[in-house]
Amino acid sequence: MSAEAARQPAAGPIVDVRNVRKVYRRDAEEIVVLNGINVQVPNGEFLALMGPSGSGKTTLLNLIAGIDRPTSGEVIVAGTDVGRLSESELARWRSHNVGFIFQFYNLIPVLTALENVELPLLLTSLSKKERRERALTALKVVGLADRAGHYPRQLSGGQEQRVAIARAIVADPGVLVADEPTGDLDAKSAEEILALMESLNRDFGKTIIMVTHDPRAAEKAHTQKHLEKGVLKA
Amino acid sequence: MALPLSYNVRNVRARWQVSLLAVIGIGLVVTVFVALMAMRTGFTMALRSTGVPENAMVVQRGSASELTSWVPLDHRNKIVVDPRVAVASDGRPMASPEIVVVGAMPRRTDGLQTNVTIRGVTPKAFEVRGGIEIKQGRNFQPGIDEIIVGRRIADRIQGLDLGATIPIQKHHWKIVGIFTSRGGAFESEIWGDLDTMAGPFRRQGGSNSLAVRLKDPKALESFDRWIRDDPEMQLQAVEERKYYEDQAGGLSATLLFLVAFVSIIMGIGAVFGAMNTMYAIVAARTREIGTLRALGFSRRSILFSFVVESVILAFAGGLFGCLLAFPINGFSTASGQTPSFSEVAFAFQITPNILAWGLVFATIMGFFGGLLPAFRGARLPITSALREA
């Protein structure tokens, strides 16, 4: 823990993206998606990432979340150079450090709300009882403790997304990444989800990086950044 | 840590329609496997002797069956007085000279001629062989044209009814009893008096075989050596059980080969069926795989999970197959493919062992069917898996 702290001064950014390029090769053709991205996200930030479709928002988010690797440059999150980790180290690292919120919730249909939330804890050494307790606590945070035994198909879109948020926070990661979390929701549910995310940021100190097309969603964030043609603009 | 088993079980249940065809395919292979194995077991059991461990068969060296063996009377007389041979309560040696012939008789089902083994024995045969029980009627009387018939062959051959008379070698033999022999080979035979049969069957001056009871089964080796060392006798002594097992052995091996051949060919088909289904299942759950990987589950746990799911499917198929095969248990039929080319009636015997092997076989099919699709699922890059609809 102390070594971690030494590498990661409290004042420094929790996400540090340096000169990142991401190039896809299709046959002889090169598609430059990200072309020299530099961005520092301080701990406790709520950042909205905007930009036209195909500008590379999801790509950048995936790099920060450690499910993709940059062609060049460095992505340092919570003190770890994500690009240097092996595949299995990276998987482990993700389970402790990053919470995922998806546009289409991505709950497992055959698992109940509680079991969905419990899923990331299967990768820890917690006992079954502890896992259940923690998952239930996370469901309480999102206000769905009474739906613990419900399956995703028995929930509304907004409720599904709240269960997904409970799953994202249950292992207590420092960073939450959200790719258009309100993209599939009606205005009212979107409002509730954004309020919940604001509360996670404010009351639980989570750093949130949110990709969105919706200006009203982006307004809730402290900072907005725009991606265009592979470069970031404030 | 791996994904919980309940995740796979529930997925199988939730999407059972998708996998129904694969499950049935594996099930049918298991059904055929169980049926063939049950046939082999029944057949092997039907060729077994009643199996007294102290018994030895004295037969001609190099003979393939009792039919082609000959033990002359003077050799018999020499052998039965050997001190290693047990003595009955009446003071006479526990030795059973037997003649064996084959007669063609019509089957009850289609009237076609089939070979039936007819055995001429002395009263000592019942003591030496053991396990023979007269179930209906009575035993034959020496000196007259009476016979008793094994229950299995009585069920299968026209005219083998208690009280009926049948012609064999221009003699008319009256059926006075029906017997069993603990499910062994004798139940497919007709028995009569040795001396009465020897004339009409032209088997005088000796017997085809000589079954003897030894005082000590460990003496068999020296008994056999003593017989072989006699230059006048072209004979050998073999443990009775082994003698009949060897007769069944070749067939048993042939049947096992048949089972393996049919099962493997059909199994390969079922594996491809399961593979197809698993590819479809993996494709349908691509985004789910991406999600699980993003949450931190390793490629290995994804691979393992889908293999497990395939095995669960196959196991369900295996259970279904076993259930489907069950009605053939005890179903009686017959084969003429014995060393003496005579009809041996047998019943399909499904044992717990066979069912267990059927399930193991199903599991193996599930494993191989699931492996490649599971690899595809595990190899997916997370980012592209998450982009899937």
Ligand SMILES: Nc1ncnc2c1ncn2[C@@H]1O[C@H](COP(=O)(O)OP(=O)(O)OP(=O)(O)O)[C@@H](O)[C@H]1O
């Ligand atoms: N695996 C890949 N191979 C080739 N090109 C890819 C791949 N993944 C993404 N791209 C391309 O990279 C570009 C950026 O994609 P990305 O999904 O990051 O955009 P986005 O800003 O999230 O768009 P949207 O708002 O529509 O979600 C697109 O042109 C896309 O076609």
Ligand SMILES: [Mg+2]
């Ligand atoms: Mg996107």
